[in-house]
Structures are given as C-alpha cells and as structure tokens.
Amino acid sequence: MCGTNTTLIGRKEFFYLKVLVTGGLGFIGSHVVDRLIRDGIETVIADNLSGASGSCYRNPSAVLYVNDIRDEALDDVFDREKPDAVIHLAAQIDVSESQRNPLFDANVNIFGTLNVLRLCEVHRVQKIVYASSAAVYGNPEYLSIDEIHPLNPESCYGVSKSVPESYIRQFASMHGLKYTILRLANVYGPRQSSHGEAGVVSVFLDRMEQGKDLVIYGDGEQTRDFVYVEDVAQAFVDAVRADERVDNQTMNISCGIATSINTIVGMIGDITGQKVLTTYEQARSGDILHSYLNNMKAQKLMFWSPGHVLNQGLEKTIAARLTVGRAVGN
Numbered sequence: 001m002c003g004t005n006t007t008l009i010g011r012k013e014f015f016y017l018k019v020l021v022t023g024g025l026g027f028i029g030s031h032v033v034d035r036l037i038r039d040g041i042e043t044v045i046a047d048n049l050s051g052a053s054g055s056c057y058r059n060p061s062a063v064l065y066v067n068d069i070r071d072e073a074l075d076d077v078f079d080r081e082k083p084d085a086v087i088h089l090a091a092q093i094d095v096s097e098s099q100r101n102p103l104f105d106a107n108v109n110i111f112g113t114l115n116v117l118r119l120c121e122v123h124r125v126q127k128i129v130y131a132s133s134a135a136v137y138g139n140p141e142y143l144s145i146d147e148i149h150p151l152n153p154e155s156c157y158g159v160s161k162s163v164p165e166s167y168i169r170q171f172a173s174m175h176g177l178k179y180t181i182l183r184l185a186n187v188y189g190p191r192q193s194s195h196g197e198a199g200v201v202s203v204f205l206d207r208m209e210q211g212k213d214l215v216i217y218g219d220g221e222q223t224r225d226f227v228y229v230e231d232v233a234q235a236f237v238d239a240v241r242a243d244e245r246v247d248n249q250t251m252n253i254s255c256g257i258a259t260s261i262n263t264i265v266g267m268i269g270d271i272t273g274q275k276v277l278t279t280y281e282q283a284r285s286g287d288i289l290h291s292y293l294n295n296m297k298a299q300k301l302m303f304w305s306p307g308h309v310l311n312q313g314l315e316k317t318i319a320a321r322l323t324v325g326r327a328v329g330n
Contacts, residue, residue: 016126016127017084018042019041019042019043020045020046020085021086022046022090023047023088024045026090027187027189027191029045029087031232035234043063044081045063045064046090047067048090051193069088070111070112074115074119078119085127088116088131092109093157095135099155106163113168114164127180128179129182130168130181132184133183134183135154135161136151137183138151140288145294146252146297147183147251147294165181180239180240180249185252185293188228188314188317190320200264204265204268208272213279214276219262220278221261222288223290225254225291226259226313227255228255228313234307235302246301251298252294252297253295254306255292255306256292258290267311267314268318
C-alpha cells in the first residue's frame with residue numbers, strides 16, 4: 001500500500017563502507033547521494049554533468065569526479081576510491097531520443113554499463129545496484145506487472161535498459177559480483193527535469209509556471225504508477241544495506257497503484273489553488289494505455305515500501321519548486 005513505510009526488520013549493519021554513485025548529480029542520483037550521506041556512508045559521485053538535476057544540486061559531502069561512464073578515465077576513479085559497492089544510475093533516459101538515435105542510446109546504456117561492470121570486476125567491487133525501468137516490460141500482458149512478466153520493450157530505451165540486466169547476471173555468474181536490479185516505475189519529485197523518461201509531473205508544472213496549457217495526449221484516462229523520488233532513493237540504499245536475500249534479485253520499485261493523467265492534473269490544481277488549463281490532443285502511436293507494477297517482492301525481501309501517497313509527494317514537489325523559485329528571485 002502506497003504511503004505505508006514498513007519497518008526494516010532484519011537489515012544488517014552496513015557492510016559496504018564506500019559507495020560510488022554513477023549519475024549522482026542527476027534527478028534520482030542526487031537524492032540517493034543525500035540518503036547515503038545522511039546515513040553516514042562515504043559517497044563518491046561519477047557524473048558527466050549531462051543530466052545534472054534541474055536545481056543543479058550537489059551534496060557537498062560527496063566527492064565528485066566529472067567522468068563519463070564510457071571513458072577509460074573512469075578506471076582512475078575506481079582505482080583511487082576503491083568503492084565497495086556501485087549504484088549505477090547514469091544513463092540516457094530520453095525515450096524519444098532513443099528512437100531518433102538508437103546508436104547513441106545503446107552506446108551510453110549498454111556499453112557504458114559494460115564499462116562499469118568491467119571496472120567492478122577489475123577493482124573487486126563487491127556489489128552493484130542497477131537502475132532499470134518499467135520500460136523493459138512494454139505493453140503489459142496483465143496487471144499488476146510482477147517481475148516474472150515477459151520482457152517486451154517497445155522503445156529503444158526499453159531495450160537498452162533491458163540488455164544490461166543480462167550482462168549483470170553474466171558478470172555475477174562469471175566473477176561473483178553481487179547485484180540487485182531495481183525496475184523503477186514513473187519517478188517524480190523535486191529536481192526533476194521536464195525532459196527524459198516519465199517526467200509528466202515536471203512537464204505539467206513547467207507549463208503552468210509558463211502560463212501554458214497542459215497538453216494531454218488522448219483522453220487523459222491512461223494510467224501510470226507514480227512513485228516519489230525520496231522513496232526510490234531509500235530503495236537503492238536499502239538494496240546495499242539489506243541482507244543476502246536481496247543479493248542477485250530483481251525487484252520492482254513502485255507505488256503499485258494506477259493513477260490517471262486526469263487525476264494528476266486535478267491534484268495539481270487542488271494543491272496550487274490555480275485553474276489548470278488543459279488541451280487534449282490525439283493519442284500518440286505506441287503509447288501504453290495502462291500500467292502499474294507489483295512491488296510485493298521488494299516489500300517481502302527488502303522490507304521496503306513507499307512512504308508517500310501521491311498527494312503528499314506532489315505537495316512536497318510543488319513546495320520545493322516554489323522554494324527554488326523564491327531563491328532565484330532573490
């Protein structure tokens with residue numbers, strides 16, 4: 001149930017003394033870094049700055065290396081810092097861009113991940129936690145989508161997030177690298193750019209700030225599974241802190257609730273107290289009508305559950321944007 005944060009029973013004392021976060025300046029990555037730092041974990045960021053979070057936020061307690069995950073120079077970061085675990089978030093996340101330029105998409109998401117895996121092997125990293133996506137499932141054959149649902153991605157992005165899962169399992173088999181794969185639903189929250197995958201909340205808020213209509217494709221009754229970014233960040237930290245039950249496991253991280261786009265618009269209007277102007281356009285070819293993920297495996301194995309209901313998460317997201325806006329205005 002979304003909004004009920006289960007007590008973490010059986011969580012072991014933190015074993016990984018230093019964690020390297022690829023993409024640690026990005027939307028999700030910056031929140032993961034915050035959570036690691038808050039828990040007293042030595043944290044290193046590798047980021048090429050291309051997807052830095054919307055507020056250009058960086059936690060000053062983390063060590064930053066400006067590196068692309070495809071660069072040979074990343075070897076120097078691993079050699080110098082000697083991380084015990086890697087949380088791998090760096091990726092090309094724009095679905096439209098993946099369709100226009102699949103070679104670039106694959107180069108970053110597949111070959112970039114392979115480079116990270118190679119360095120994990122060479123430098124004896126003990127565990128990798130990989131950010132996968134609900135896009136690997138494609139058009140659902142049934143709801144809710146559990147982890148044994150067939151993988152049938154309908155975008156190049158979905159393919160490029162799915163293939164690394166297989167490579168990770170191969171490295172685990174060949175080299176003993178432990179892993180946890182987290183397939184994320186539609187993540188939203190503070191610092192989210194209005195570009196890339198699943199940024200509908202940020203897109204809507206941007207357009208409202210600009211005095212523009214919110215554009216809805218189709219009738220707005222299509223549904224998605226929205227999960228708040230702080231809850232997602234907690235899942236990544238839990239994945240490196242939990243006991244061996246989560247090692248070599250793949251889990252959905254979601255709210256487990258289907259919410260329509262029209263409902264999102266209504267909530268935004270209620271929270272802001274503003275009249276929300278909307279324009280409905282023809283549904284886009286290939287758009288999935290309904291999707292939500294089953295998160296029971298994460299609840300059972302990792303004792304994780306989302307701590308925010310959608311209304312709470314939206315309130316915090318909007319409040320954060322207002323705070324940033326006032327700071328910029330000053």
